[in-house]
Amino acid sequence: MTQNDRMQYRKQKRLQRSAAIWSALEPFAYLLPFMVSIAIFTLYPVFNVVLMSFKEGFRMLTGQYTAIGLGNYTYVINDKYFANALTNTALYVAFVVPISTVLAVVLANLLNRKVRGMALFQTAYFLPMVTSITASGLAWKFMFSRDFGVINQVLSWFGVDKINWLQAPSWNIYALIIYGIWSILPFTIILLLSGLQNIDETYYTAARVDGAKSGRIFFRITVPMLAPTIGLVLTINTISSSKVFNELYPLFNGRPGHSYNLYTVVYYIFDQFYSKSKAGRAAAAALILFLIIFVITMLQQLIQRKWTH
Amino acid sequence: MLVEMIGLTKHFGTTKAVSDFTVTLQDGELTSLLGPSGCGKSTVLNMLAGILPPTSGQILFDGEDVTNLAPERRGIGLVFQNYALYPHMTVLQNITFPLEIQNVPREERLQRAREMAQLVHVDKLLERKPKQLSGGQQQRVAIARALVKRPRLLLLDEPLSNLDARLRLEMREEIRRIQQQTQVTTVFVTHDQEEAMSISDNIVLMKDGYLQQQDAPQALYNNPVNQFVADFLGNPPINHLYGALKNGQFVLEDGSAAFTLPMDVTAIQAERPLVLAIRAESAEIAQPGEQAVFDALIESVYTMGKEALAYLKVGTQEMRIYIDPDEGHQAGENIRVALKQRGVFLFDRETEARLL
Numbered sequence: 088m089t090q091n092d093r094m095q096y097r098k099q100k101r102l103q104r105s106a107a108i109w110s111a112l113e114p115f116a117y118l119l120p121f122m123v124s125i126a127i128f129t130l131y132p133v134f135n136v137v138l139m140s141f142k143e144g145f146r147m148l149t150g151q152y153t154a155i156g157l158g159n160y161t162y163v164i165n166d167k168y169f170a171n172a173l174t175n176t177a178l179y180v181a182f183v184v185p186i187s188t189v190l191a192v193v194l195a196n197l198l199n200r201k202v203r204g205m206a207l208f209q210t211a212y213f214l215p216m217v218t219s220i221t222a223s224g225l226a227w228k229f230m231f232s233r234d235f236g237v238i239n240q241v242l243s244w245f246g247v248d249k250i251n252w253l254q255a256p257s258w259n260i261y262a263l264i265i266y267g268i269w270s271i272l273p274f275t276i277i278l279l280l281s282g283l284q285n286i287d288e289t290y291y292t293a294a295r296v297d298g299a300k301s302g303r304i305f306f307r308i309t310v311p312m313l314a315p316t317i318g319l320v321l322t323i324n325t326i327s328s329s330k331v332f333n334e335l336y337p338l339f340n341g342r343p344g345h346s347y348n349l350y351t352v353v354y355y356i357f358d359q360f361y362s363k364s365k366a367g368r369a370a371a372a373a374l375i376l377f378l379i380i381f382v383i384t385m386l387q388q389l390i391q392r393k394w395t396h
Numbered sequence: 397m398l399v400e401m402i403g404l405t406k407h408f409g410t411t412k413a414v415s416d417f418t419v420t421l422q423d424g425e426l427t428s429l430l431g432p433s434g435c436g437k438s439t440v441l442n443m444l445a446g447i448l449p450p451t452s453g454q455i456l457f458d459g460e461d462v463t464n465l466a467p468e469r470r471g472i473g474l475v476f477q478n479y480a481l482y483p484h485m486t487v488l489q490n491i492t493f494p495l496e497i498q499n500v501p502r503e504e505r506l507q508r509a510r511e512m513a514q515l516v517h518v519d520k521l522l523e524r525k526p527k528q529l530s531g532g533q534q535q536r537v538a539i540a541r542a543l544v545k546r547p548r549l550l551l552l553d554e555p556l557s558n559l560d561a562r563l564r565l566e567m568r569e570e571i572r573r574i575q576q577q578t579q580v581t582t583v584f585v586t587h588d589q590e591e592a593m594s595i596s597d598n599i600v601l602m603k604d605g606y607l608q609q610q611d612a613p614q615a616l617y618n619n620p621v622n623q624f625v626a627d628f629l630g631n632p633p634i635n636h637l638y639g640a641l642k643n644g645q646f647v648l649e650d651g652s653a654a655f656t657l658p659m660d661v662t663a664i665q666a667e668r669p670l671v672l673a674i675r676a677e678s679a680e681i682a683q684p685g686e687q688a689v690f691d692a693l694i695e696s697v698y699t700m701g702k703e704a705l706a707y708l709k710v711g712t713q714e715m716r717i718y719i720d721p722d723e724g725h726q727a728g729e730n731i732r733v734a735l736k737q738r739g740v741f742l743f744d745r746e747t748e749a750r751l752l
Contacts, residue, residue: 289480296445297494298468311484
């Protein structure tokens with residue numbers, strides 16, 4: 088091998104090696120834009136919120152803080168507005184999630200039939216999803232109106248006295264719950280409808296040939312076979328209802344209930360951050376909410392693993 | 397139960413799935429509905445089950461008109477191609493479900509389910525879910541679920557098509573055993589002629605929505621009414637030689653070979669285009685002095701254990717016959733072929749009708 092050959096050989100080896108390195112790295116190059124955006128817009132803020140929650144007296148604009156410690160947490164935990172927010176949020180979740188799921192299962196089952204004009208019904212049920220929550224919230228505000236609202240008018244046919252949904256503090260939460268159920272239904276129905284369409288038609292045929300009526304088919308076949316989707320719906324809806332805020336804002340002109348009686352946890356976070364400029368307390372409350380949702384979701388997963396086939 | 401279908405017709409829009417179908421199924425027999433895919437056999441089954449209403453015609457169960465009766469009031473058991481076992485129920489719950497619907501008391505429900513499970517040999521799997529069973533076991537459970545109601549008619553829709561070859565053989569025998577043990581009148585839908593031949597008391601062969609022929613398997617094989625029936629049954633498929641009669645001899649269409657047939661052809665008009673159909677086992681290498689003999693060239697020989705299949709050239713046309721592998725015939729050899737009486741048919745080329 089001459090000097091020249093040897094140089095040629097080395098050059099070739101080098102080229103081969105760099106090609107090998109490139110082929111190993113290439114997939115990461117394609118992932119890079121996504122990773123960068125996740126890092127900037129998700130990981131960094133999350134990390135920052137955790138840090139922020141331990142910074143006492145933190146000022147957003149200057150970045151100054153007085154001490155590092157658990158001060159924000161002790162404040163939030165002892166704040167009666169936060170306690171109020173937790174109770175309201177828990178009540179909201181406890182009503183909205185089960186009621187909306189049951190309603191959605193029934194409605195999805197009805198919408199799954201092959202009936203002429205079904206597209207019209209489907210559109211009607213999915214309309215809330217494409218409507219701005221502010222616009223629909225205003226519409227509901229009118230419907231909840233004590234003297235002119237359609238809801239009280241309908242109730243009056245059944246002999247129910249006028250309810251002051253939006254002005255009487257004790258009724259505020261029920262107005263919020265009703266509106267919350269309405270706004271969460273379309274998405275829930277879509278998930279359940281896709282679950283229903285995955286159930287093979289022959290199961291129904293088999294049951295019908297055996298003489299099963301539609302009620303028994305619904306409870307003994309449809310619902311159990313839909314269980315995995317119902318589990319998914321429960322998890323997603325628990326998480327999203329725990330973060331209730333958007334529904335609250337338009338109903339009470341941006342206030343948490345008629346007389347500041349209906350704080351929710353996210354409204355509390357929003358209030359601490361924007362109105363009171365207490366970023367550290369807001370961060371601490373956000374982390375507490377995160378922990379609660381995390382624990383509930385884990386428990387749900389544990390339970391659901393048992394009753395899904 | 398005696399099942400009569402009279403002029404049964406089913407149209408889907410402009411598609412004619414089943415046309416003027418008149419067939420009687422005898423009590424206690426296993427009848428196969430056989431035919432290529434799209435021939436209307438599943439449509440007939442669904443009409444018997446009451447899942448599809450017929451466009452016209454009548455269905456009688458033991459003389460009673462059930463044409464417009466709802467499925468659950470017909471006393472039928474149905475086994476689906478994909479079994480349709482409820483995945484969230486155990487084997488036992490799957491089998492008891494039809495009884496639960498009929499409000500049979502719990503004790504009796506369990507007892508009847510256990511008896512059925514024993515009959516189909518799944519009594520050790522009662523607490524399992526369908527997912528934990530093999531295809532053959534799922535099939536057994538599906539049959540138990542169909543039979544637990546004590547139906548007057550058991551309907552099986554391509555029950556073996558989801559199984560692998562070995563299980564298919566096993567389940568074929570099992571279905572036969574269970575049917576003979578219970579003596580339930582059974583309809584078995586299949587596109588597999590071998591399956592139908594081996595399992596049935598009676599075969600109903602269909603094509604394009606029309607009944608072709610109904611008979612016992614061997615009778616169907618030995619005495620087809622038309623070329624379709626002859627072609628559909630038997631493996632390897634029946635041989636075709638195309639030609640016409642001239643001076644009492646069968647002459648291939650390009651005149652490359654001519655020979656006498658082992659049957660009386662005097663009634664058939666000369667020059668009429670014909671198909672001579674010969675089963676692979678109905679021709680043999682001729683002994684000296686034999687009648688109805690023609691020349692052929694062996695193109696290739698495939699030996700399969702006890703027998704060998706020889707591909708022959710007769711004039712310009714081809715056929716397959718079984719030969720004795722021990723006689724050592726080789727490709728390239730010129731032989732003389734004799735036709736037997738049985739398994740040789742003459743069909744009209746145009747109408748496919750059987751002439752002889």
